[in-house]
Amino acid sequence: MSSAVADFGLIGLAVMGQNLILNINDHGFKVCAFNRTVAKVDDFLENEAKGTEVIGAHSIIEFVSSLKRPRKIMLLVKAGAAVDDFIETLLPHLEEGDIIIDGGNSHYPDTQRRYEYLTSKKILFVGCGVSGGEEGARYGPSLMPGGNPEAWPHLKPIFQAIAAKAPDGAPCCDWVGEGGAGHFVKMVHNGIEYGDMQLISEVYHIFRNGVGFTDDEQSDIFAQWNKGVLDSFLIEISTDILRFKDADGQPLLEKIRDAAGQKGTGKWTAIAALDYGMPVTLIGEAVFARCLSSIKDERVRASKILSGPTNNKYTGDKAQLVKDLEQAMYASKIISYAQGFILMREVSHQFNWNLNYGSIALMWRGGCIIRSAFLGDIKNAFDKNKSLECLLFDPFFQQATTTAQSGWRNAISTATLIGIPIPALSTALSFYDGYRTARLPANMLQAQRDYFGAHTYELEDKPGNFVHTNWTGRGGNVHASNYDA
Ligand code: NBP
Numbered sequence: 001m002s003s004a005v006a007d008f009g010l011i012g013l014a015v016m017g018q019n020l021i022l023n024i025n026d027h028g029f030k031v032c033a034f035n036r037t038v039a040k041v042d043d044f045l046e047n048e049a050k051g052t053e054v055i056g057a058h059s060i061i062e063f064v065s066s067l068k069r070p071r072k073i074m075l076l077v078k079a080g081a082a083v084d085d086f087i088e089t090l091l092p093h094l095e096e097g098d099i100i101i102d103g104g105n106s107h108y109p110d111t112q113r114r115y116e117y118l119t120s121k122k123i124l125f126v127g128c129g130v131s132g133g134e135e136g137a138r139y140g141p142s143l144m145p146g147g148n149p150e151a152w153p154h155l156k157p158i159f160q161a162i163a164a165k166a167p168d169g170a171p172c173c174d175w176v177g178e179g180g181a182g183h184f185v186k187m188v189h190n191g192i193e194y195g196d197m198q199l200i201s202e203v204y205h206i207f208r209n210g211v212g213f214t215d216d217e218q219s220d221i222f223a224q225w226n227k228g229v230l231d232s233f234l235i236e237i238s239t240d241i242l243r244f245k246d247a248d249g250q251p252l253l254e255k256i257r258d259a260a261g262q263k264g265t266g267k268w269t270a271i272a273a274l275d276y277g278m279p280v281t282l283i284g285e286a287v288f289a290r291c292l293s294s295i296k297d298e299r300v301r302a303s304k305i306l307s308g309p310t311n312n313k314y315t316g317d318k319a320q321l322v323k324d325l326e327q328a329m330y331a332s333k334i335i336s337y338a339q340g341f342i343l344m345r346e347v348s349h350q351f352n353w354n355l356n357y358g359s360i361a362l363m364w365r366g367g368c369i370i371r372s373a374f375l376g377d378i379k380n381a382f383d384k385n386k387s388l389e390c391l392l393f394d395p396f397f398q399q400a401t402t403t404a405q406s407g408w409r410n411a412i413s414t415a416t417l418i419g420i421p422i423p424a425l426s427t428a429l430s431f432y433d434g435y436r437t438a439r440l441p442a443n444m445l446q447a448q449r450d451y452f453g454a455h456t457y458e459l460e461d462k463p464g465n466f467v468h469t470n471w472t473g474r475g476g477n478v479h480a481s482n483y484d485a
Contacts, residue, residue: 112180129186131368140164142367146182164367191269232372308419327407332428358382
């Protein structure tokens, strides 16, 4: 086969690649498939893709020559060296203006590097976050493409056709921004997912250990919450999980070992937050909560010797606590998304990515794990003000946090008094209280730093002018030079 007949080429015939090819085919685009282990191409054509318009190639030359120009080639292979290897294999066969899309879970600095490299070779590179797993790939993922904007007009008809649709029919795919923006936004999405999951787990812990609700009772509460401000995929699946019974009729959830795994995207988000100096505390706590859970044997030993409060059961009005926790979770979610967006704002600024925040919220409204009604409110906030500094400056969210506040504080004091750990719920409130405080105690930190290390400080009435004080009369007047640790 040598004629250029295919609209789209896809390399990587594992679960994501196969499903995405079938999805693209369903929408009337002709796809050519290729894979490192070439035998999988025929396997796919004879099985999953049988009866479709999908074609296959048995060599890179055959693959490239089957594609209409500009060639649109998506890699859905294992993140890392496999992506670089395929880029190098493809390069000699491509022409100026052809497009390579990496749809795997690549780390955004790699995407930024590949974007710069391929730009120098006049190839349009796109790093595209793909969310929604196997089912999303098959029937509608959330797609977050970023990279060379010249590629977007060529990809838009295909990507928006195959993407998930939000409840109002809008495709959950739009151009995210330049360079490594697509994979960066996908990474923050995963970090936010860690936060949302942790918040739900903390509420479950309070319900189960503090109040003594059965799993079925909790499922009823979550089902109710799913009709209100917390309406989301993760609340929906938690409702089902709480209801699910094992073969012996007992809740399966209670038999699962409490040691959480992680694949690293939450950690990447927390590292990016530290690298760029942004207080993304809730995702950080969610990652650390998984770490704490995973040292299970140590915790079991500690549980036998460390004491907590004498009263570890909630004895107050249960209905009121349910209401307070709903408010606490909602307000904490607002904080988590506000933190995620300030991280995106900062990194976008550093890399000149021109991130499109409203579209990001829109893309997350369907197809992905954090899909929720609440993202519509975030989209509205950015529609009203494209350069919104932080979600908490939007009148809707300002009002929402004000309304939630008393329930939020009550829920946190209740959990603290009965000794139930709530790292995500409580860090959200601490962030909120810190963010709304005009004068924090960092003057004390500055004084300490100057006292022991001559690191200098600014006076309130002379910002930008760094001075040192000889606090003890013994240290001399030489001050340290500035450095970033
Ligand atoms: P995998 O991540 O399991 O990768 C399998 C594919 O990578 C196969 O085509 C395999 O070729 C190819 N490959 C490997 Br492994 N090493 C290679 C190398 N050194 N050179 C060339 N090709 C190589 O597949 P997946 O689960 O479908 O995921 C694809 C991408 O999408 C990954 O980056 C993943 O993180 C991401 N993703 C996955 C999900 C999900 O739910 N699974 C969701 C969202 C994103 P072979 O057949 O010859 O071994």
